[in-house]
Amino acid sequence: MLHQKFLTSAVATLCALGFAAASTAAPITTEGTGVGKHGDITVAVTFDNGKIQNIKVVKSAENPVLAQEVFTTQLQHVIDTNSVDIDTISGATFSSQGFLAAVKQAADKAGVKLDKAAQKAVKKVAKTLPKESTYDVVVIGAGGAGFSAAITAKNKGANVVLLEKMPAVGGNSLISGAEMNAAQNWVQPKLGITNDSPELHAKDTYKGGDEKGDMKVINVLTHNALDAAKWCRDYLGVRFEDDNLFFFGGHSVKRALIPVGHTGTEFIAKFQAKAQELNIPVITNMKAEELIKDKTGRVTGVKATMDGEAYTFNAKGGVVLATGGFGANKAMVKKYNPKIDERFMTTDAPGTTGEALYMAERAGAELVNMGYIQTYPICDPISGVIELIADSRFDGAIMLNQEGKRFVEELGRRDVLSEAILAQTGGYCWVLWNDEIGKISNTVKEHPTEYDAFTKQGIMTTCPNLKCIADFTKMPEDQLKATVKRVTDMKGPGNDKDFHHRAGLMDMSQGTYYVIKAVPSTHHTMGGIKINEKAEVVTADGKQIPGLWAAGECTGVTHGTNRLGGNAYTDIIVFGRIAGAAAADAAK
Ligand code: ADP
Numbered sequence: 001m002l003h004q005k006f007l008t009s010a011v012a013t014l015c016a017l018g019f020a021a022a023s024t025a026a027p028i029t030t031e032g033t034g035v036g037k038h039g040d041i042t043v044a045v046t047f048d049n050g051k052i053q054n055i056k057v058v059k060s061a062e063n064p065v066l067a068q069e070v071f072t073t074q075l076q077h078v079i080d081t082n083s084v085d086i087d088t089i090s091g092a093t094f095s096s097q098g099f100l101a102a103v104k105q106a107a108d109k110a111g112v113k114l115d116k117a118a119q120k121a122v123k124k125v126a127k128t129l130p131k132e133s134t135y136d137v138v139v140i141g142a143g144g145a146g147f148s149a150a151i152t153a154k155n156k157g158a159n160v161v162l163l164e165k166m167p168a169v170g171g172n173s174l175i176s177g178a179e180m181n182a183a184q185n186w187v188q189p190k191l192g193i194t195n196d197s198p199e200l201h202a203k204d205t206y207k208g209g210d211e212k213g214d215m216k217v218i219n220v221l222t223h224n225a226l227d228a229a230k231w232c233r234d235y236l237g238v239r240f241e242d243d244n245l246f247f248f249g250g251h252s253v254k255r256a257l258i259p260v261g262h263t264g265t266e267f268i269a270k271f272q273a274k275a276q277e278l279n280i281p282v283i284t285n286m287k288a289e290e291l292i293k294d295k296t297g298r299v300t301g302v303k304a305t306m307d308g309e310a311y312t313f314n315a316k317g318g319v320v321l322a323t324g325g326f327g328a329n330k331a332m333v334k335k336y337n338p339k340i341d342e343r344f345m346t347t348d349a350p351g352t353t354g355e356a357l358y359m360a361e362r363a364g365a366e367l368v369n370m371g372y373i374q375t376y377p378i379c380d381p382i383s384g385v386i387e388l389i390a391d392s393r394f395d396g397a398i399m400l401n402q403e404g405k406r407f408v409e410e411l412g413r414r415d416v417l418s419e420a421i422l423a424q425t426g427g428y429c430w431v432l433w434n435d436e437i438g439k440i441s442n443t444v445k446e447h448p449t450e451y452d453a454f455t456k457q458g459i460m461t462t463c464p465n466l467k468c469i470a471d472f473t474k475m476p477e478d479q480l481k482a483t484v485k486r487v488t489d490m491k492g493p494g495n496d497k498d499f500h501h502r503a504g505l506m507d508m509s510q511g512t513y514y515v516i517k518a519v520p521s522t523h524h525t526m527g528g529i530k531i532n533e534k535a536e537v538v539t540a541d542g543k544q545i546p547g548l549w550a551a552g553e554c555t556g557v558t559h560g561t562n563r564l565g566g567n568a569y570t571d572i573i574v575f576g577r578i579a580g581a582a583a584a585d586a587a588k
Contacts, residue, residue: 030109034101037094039449045106061449067095083115134314136587143171145552146322147271148576156584165287166351178264179256180569182225198222208250209560228573236270248565256566291363299547317587318547325525325553326354336370345384346522366540369527377417379521395440396506397433404479409499418520434511460516528556535579549579
């Protein structure tokens, strides 16, 4: 049986020991540093007679789940080939590149010439994996929805397998901020919030999606939200901040629980641990390609591939689709929403490419609301990830074009800002703030790894004056100074005659200045597979497809035109559990 190896203390166990060949010269250890996705990766490499013997990761702020393959498989591959001339790990490209650059720098320092091996990456051969196997429930996609379904099905006595096409689990659920809405949660009374209800949450969700969501499904979401959150807390062991909630736009009250660390890593780590404890096989690098139906039209399994080899997973009860959205598939995004064209990068996990939606469609499912795609305006022009450091915008940072002029109200809707940015020279903008703005919430201090990484990437800088900002950004200095003077002159609520900044502009006349380059990215795909309130997949004429359930971002009826912040996690846990339970029952 295959188990996804749970990553505990990855960095501590990264030491891959080599055997020193008999040598005359003493082994030498040097350190090297490369830039990963979240700042510096520093490694200590031991060389003996020009060959790498050992690599230890000394410092890394990479996401431990995503970078797991880099710091285990790839690390060993570098040792085995004595080369950094190897493939990067799919889904962890930036971590991979940073790690390889760090090893290269250590080699340069040691005066060691590494081999130009350019060998193919070591293929993971699942030797023990039969070409055909039978389970009660097959779950496709190891994000939050898939884990919730698999764990719930297992607890109902089903024999379950979880298939994931990427080398690492987690999908968008891992890299999300992972706030989770639940009305009447245990934190609300501490903040004096006593007027929330599942009904109000449902109303907000429906309204926030321009009344295009399915109210029956929304009601299931909001009425099961608290139970789902308690399941995460009490059964999975997810830690939430117990004195703070997130207040996303479109909600009547603060109701989003915040996981410790403010990311999905807290959830996915707990999901992995629980799946391992329950002996649920999680097979990575396994891509579902086609659903299998019997003569009666019931879905009875899935055909999948790993490294080009075909595998069949039969499902006695049924299949749960939990394959996420299609934000990382530029062509598909453009097909359904031509306004979001190739100029957009994505904040999303690389596995969110949506081909499983077509797989469901071929099996008879209706795809709905596909054109409703949310963009996020302020993202890294190199990787596409959200620039949390530029959340200074919510406190008064201004957005400038290359000509040094403001062009939009900085607190406008995400789609409005995205379009406005793309209409500027080069399709990007600069976000500028000073430490007067940083006094409210000091995003530079809150996000030190981003600060390091963006500064090193050359898209961000810190300056004592505006001349230095103009030199860095190559904006015309006179115009920049004029814009900043005008902003300062119009400071305070209600004074912005140019763009009507709803909170009021700030005094930007002096202090330390920060500037970062930003572009919009595709963020969440609201459309997808049509389900009913039981998470059953339905056809265009509303008939259930027997043996097929779906949950999470791959479904398309919950959020309408626009997903409210904090609803994605509620959605994946609530409907993942419903789908997993139903598929397990169907196997009985
Ligand atoms: P959700 O938030 O709905 O759980 P995620 O994006 O977190 O969605 O997770 C979806 C997961 O499904 C991702 O890890 C993605 O790589 C995986 N996936 C997508 N398509 C397939 C497929 N055809 N076969 C196996 N896994 C898939």
